[in-house]
Amino acid sequence: MNISIINIGDELLIGQVVNTNASNMSKMLCEAGMEVRDVNIISDNVAEIGSTLRRCLKNNDAVLITGGLGPTKDDMTKKVLCDFFHSELVESVEALENVKRIFEARGYELTPINRQQALVPKCCTVINNVKGTAPCMWFETSDPEFNINDGTPRKVVVAMPGVPFEMENIMVTEVVPRLQEHFQTGHIIHKNILVQGIGESFLSDMIEKWELSLPKSIKLAYLPQAGMVKLRLTARGDNRDLLESQIINAVKELYPIAGKYIVGEDMETLPEAVAQMLRVNSKTLASAESCTGGAIASKITSMAGASKYFRGGVIAYSNDVKECTLGVKHSTLEQFGAVSGETVSEMALGVRERLNADYGIATSGVAGPGGGSPEKPVGTVWMAVAGPNGVTVQLKKYGDDRLRTIERACNEVFAMLIHKIKEDNAKAIENQL
Numbered sequence: 001m002n003i004s005i006i007n008i009g010d011e012l013l014i015g016q017v018v019n020t021n022a023s024n025m026s027k028m029l030c031e032a033g034m035e036v037r038d039v040n041i042i043s044d045n046v047a048e049i050g051s052t053l054r055r056c057l058k059n060n061d062a063v064l065i066t067g068g069l070g071p072t073k074d075d076m077t078k079k080v081l082c083d084f085f086h087s088e089l090v091e092s093v094e095a096l097e098n099v100k101r102i103f104e105a106r107g108y109e110l111t112p113i114n115r116q117q118a119l120v121p122k123c124c125t126v127i128n129n130v131k132g133t134a135p136c137m138w139f140e141t142s143d144p145e146f147n148i149n150d151g152t153p154r155k156v157v158v159a160m161p162g163v164p165f166e167m168e169n170i171m172v173t174e175v176v177p178r179l180q181e182h183f184q185t186g187h188i189i190h191k192n193i194l195v196q197g198i199g200e201s202f203l204s205d206m207i208e209k210w211e212l213s214l215p216k217s218i219k220l221a222y223l224p225q226a227g228m229v230k231l232r233l234t235a236r237g238d239n240r241d242l243l244e245s246q247i248i249n250a251v252k253e254l255y256p257i258a259g260k261y262i263v264g265e266d267m268e269t270l271p272e273a274v275a276q277m278l279r280v281n282s283k284t285l286a287s288a289e290s291c292t293g294g295a296i297a298s299k300i301t302s303m304a305g306a307s308k309y310f311r312g313g314v315i316a317y318s319n320d321v322k323e324c325t326l327g328v329k330h331s332t333l334e335q336f337g338a339v340s341g342e343t344v345s346e347m348a349l350g351v352r353e354r355l356n357a358d359y360g361i362a363t364s365g366v367a368g369p370g371g372g373s374p375e376k377p378v379g380t381v382w383m384a385v386a387g388p389n390g391v392t393v394q395l396k397k398y399g400d401d402r403l404r405t406i407e408r409a410c411n412e413v414f415a416m417l418i419h420k421i422k423e424d425n426a427k428a429i430e431n432q433l
Contacts, residue, residue, distance in 0.1 A: 001183045003029055004056035005039045008049060008067035008077060009162060012041050020164055021066050025171060029064075032176045033185040035236075044068055049080040053157070057146045061155055061183060064175070067162030069134040071116040077159055078121065078137075085139055087123040091115075094126050095135040102133055124159075127174045134161040136170045138178065153183055187240040191247050193231040193254070194264035194273055196415035200224045207257055215246050227408035228263075228270060228415070263418045270414040271299040277418050278309035281425065285417070286355035287313035288326055288347040290338065291365035291381055292406050299410060311355040316347060326350035339364050339376050341384070341393045348386035359420065360386040361413050367402045379405050383413040385420045389427060392420055 005025055011017040019041060026036045037060055042048045049068070056063045068077030082089055096118035103110045117133045120126055127136035139157040141147070146155050158175055160167050179185070195203060200222055204211075211220050217237045223230040233250060235243040255262065264273030278285055287296045297313035300306050314325055319338055322328040327350040328343055336342040344364045352360025365381030372378035379398040384391055396412055398405040 001034050001061040001185055002037045003034050004037055004060040004063045006052055006056060006063060006065045007041050008044060010043050013043055021167055024168060025064060028171050028176055030188055032180055033188045044074050044076055046076050046080055049077060050084060053084060057155055062179060063157045065159045066167055069161050071113045081159060082121045085121060085123050087121040089119040090122045091118050092120045092126045094128060095120060098128055099133045127170060129161060129166055129170055131169050132161055132163055132166040136160045156182060186238045187243055189235045189243050189247055191233040192266055193262060194228060194267060194270060195231060195261045196228040196263045197261045200229050203229055210254055210257055214250055217243060218246060218250060226404055227411035263415050270411050274414050274417055275303050277421050281421055283358040284309050284311050286311040286351045286357035286360050288351035288362040289313060289315050290317055290363060291367045292363045292409055295406050295410050311357040314351055322347060339366055339380060339382060341382050344382040344384040345391045345393050348384035348391055352386045359417060361417055363409050363413060367405050368400050369402060381409045383409060383416060385416045387420050387424055389424050392416055
């Protein structure tokens with residue numbers, strides 16, 4: 001089934017509020033086996049809402065709307081829905097009880113304007129919003145303008161509040177299950193493969209024959225990110241077991257071709273892959289950062305449970321900190337400079353030893369936009385990973401975009417760490433033989 005999303009609000013169009021609803025809704029719908037065909041961000045305007053709804057409903061099985069359901073004059077969605085479905089506003093007993101409950105719980109008196117939250121088009125089915133006062137409304141239409149008389153279920157319009165946590169709860173508990181039941185949706189399976197160390201175009205050339213041999217039920221998407229590429233396999237069909245088998249076989253066939261560049265599966269980011277690698281192998285990590293300024297530690301600790309594998313980090317921006325805290329030799333800094341393979345190697349070794357971690361990672365570079373030299377231009381970054389079997393060092397030159405340099409350096413050193421752990425595991429197995 002195909003779905004169109006409409007997000008209503010002037011605040012979205014002027015950039016005052018980031019439209020997280022669209023991405024979160026799309027993700028939930030895709031995971032449930034439904035395909036989002038388009039996302040529309042429109043203003044709080046009666047004519048705009050009506051025309052967009054009409055166009056979207058003609059081209060899709062269902063339209064999901066967020067926003068414009070408040071009690072104030074700029075909230076117009078309910079008025080449009082009344083006109084669209086030739087209905088009238090009535091007070092819903094269920095919605096009113098919910099509004100009263102929430103106001104009482106917050107210690108507020110219910111005012112006439114807030115009582116208007118309980119007004120809904122007479123033709124809709126009210127879905128209770130336990131997280132807020134604006135009710136969710138479900139509409140079904142048999143209008144021949146939108147429906148083909150071929151036995152297909154009647155088209156659906158769902159209007160939800162725009163407050164993200166309210167929308168998300170309604171989607172998970174009510175809307176998605178109802179859509180699945182109404183349309184008897186098929187299955188959609190996604191598989192993510194994280195690839196690092198090769199550019200998108202080179203990767204495409206490398207796996208071209210494999211891509212062309214994929215079953216028709218599987219589509220491949222290239223999703224480039226800073227310093228890496230995410231391959232997303234999407235399988236669609238009615239037989240879930242068959243789709244899962246096809247995905248497994250496709251991934252198995254990919255490894256002999258591009259396996260040395262694959263750093264993770266079933267994840268969105270490299271920090272997730274690092275976290276899984278450390279957890280599975282019961283290893284700990286410490287970081288020493290100069291040019292990345294704590295970004296590595298931040299990405300690791302943003303995930304729940306990081307305390308089990310992350311020992312801590314040192315932001316060693318000055319040479320004094322590199323020497324006194326991490327144990328980098330003064331002679332190393334004098335001879336090679338802060339931005340060098342020798343320095344970053346000693347940083348990784350030092351943080352590993354001082355924080356008693358299995359692995360230490362370090363970065364030192366010129367993030368820019370100033371501070372570069374002919375020998376070490378802006379974007380130069382040295383990275384190191386220290387482990388039980390020594391240190392791996394790498395040099396990269398990323399260009400003059402500061403934030404992009406930091407992001408790419410983080411992803412690069414994460415990939416280095418994953419490869420280092422794999423190599424150490426392989427050596428351990430070899431030594432046991």
